[in-house]
Amino acid sequence: MSPTFRSALLASAAVCVAAPALADVNIYSYRQPELIQPLLEAFTEETGIHTNVVFLNKGLVERLQAEGDRSPADIILTTDISRLSEAVAGGVTQPVESAVLTGHIPAEFRDPGNEWFGVTSRARIVYAAKDRVDPSEVTTYEDLADPKWKGRICTRSGTHSYTLALVAAMIEHHGEEATKTWLEGVKANLARKPQGNDRAQVKAIWAGECDISLGNTYYMGEMLSDDEQKEWANAVNVLFPVFEGGGTHVNVSGVAMTKAAPNREEALKLMEFLTSARAQEIYAEVNYEYPVVPGTEASDLVQSWGSFTPDNVNLMDLAGLRAASLKLVEEVDFDG
Structure with missing residues (x-):
């Protein structure tokens, strides 16, 4: 091996060693x-x-x-x-x-x-029993406090971040006093104590424990790809409620x-x-x-599943209302 070639090979090896991983x-x-x-x-x-x-x-x-x-x-x-x-x-x-x-x-x-x-x-939507709820019955989030839903709503904990974000959006649209009244109305309509995740609410609808629930859109896709949960998913419709004067959360x-x-x-x-x-x-x-x-x-x-118009509230404004949302949830003892 010539000295020149040996030098080139060593130089090449040095470059390889020095190259950062x-x-x-x-x-x-x-x-x-x-x-x-x-x-x-x-x-x-x-x-x-x-x-x-x-x-x-x-x-x-x-x-x-x-x-x-x-x-x-x-x-x-x-x-x-x-x-x-x-x-x-x-x-x-x-x-x-x-x-x-x-x-x-x-x-x-x-x-x-x-x-x-x-x-x-992701949109925070309503899952509704196909055989017990006409889709035209669910048009707004405000409507969830209507007594017609008494004993018919399932939801996860009021202190979960998904719920608090929705409550914050309600505050942004209507103020704290009106939102507290709304929370009291929704609580009065619950079929059971808030519990479980979004999929658990759909299972409860399938089992006949309630007729509607709140959930994120993507859970429907996840349930449809699961052999056991597919039956739950096929029992509900995906509905896109809006805030009065606004869009879907x-x-x-x-x-x-x-x-x-x-x-x-x-x-x-x-x-x-x-x-x-x-x-x-x-x-x-x-x-x-x-x-x-x-x-x-x-x-x-x-x-x-359908199209929707996203609500136009600023997400950072909703983040700033998280403490106020949690305070209202606790005041009405939503999970109690």
Whole structure:
């Protein structure tokens, strides 16, 4: 081997050794692993960057605060505007400047300071028994307090973030006093004590325990893909009520970069990927959610449930009303 060739080979080897390996992206998630795994697999396939996920039921912000600058987390994934704003208020996120993100995500679906970005939306709708409820009977959220529904409504806990977001929207439209009266009316119409998740309410309708319930749209798709739950789903219609003078209540799932983010470059690539056409299509087809990026559409199944006009209230305003919503829920002892 000539000295010249040997020198070139050694130089080439040195370059290979020196080339930095792609770091993993570490994720703290309120979203269940099975809902985000198809997205993460597609991200790894496209970029070569692997991901590690820690699923948390609660305490995400508190965990990040306790870990401080030592936190291994790069990204948080969560549902609900209140949880996203809670992370910002808790000082565990950082602003992200990205022309890709601001170009893809409409202003109404991202933080004004670019600390969180919505990646999907979902509507809070009514599931109604096909054999016991005429769809024309359910037109507004306000109507759920009408005595005609006495003993006919099922719902999850009043303190759950999904419920609190709906209550916040009611406050935004009608004020606290009217919302308290509405909550009292809905409570009086409950067929049972608030319990379980959204799917449990549909099962209760199927079992004849109640006639209508509140739920997020995507649960219908998930139930229809489950052998046992398909029967529950086929027992109900998906109805899109509106607020009087407004539209159908919507919320978001979103992503934010943590303040500590040890792998910032890779984390940004993941955030931008989640707003790409490919990721938005995966969200739509696999998770039955509504894409937020203009030009992408919901799946055929989701579109078959019908169209709706989203309520035009500002999501950040709803986040700011979370404390007032919780106060009203507790005052009327909604879960009691």
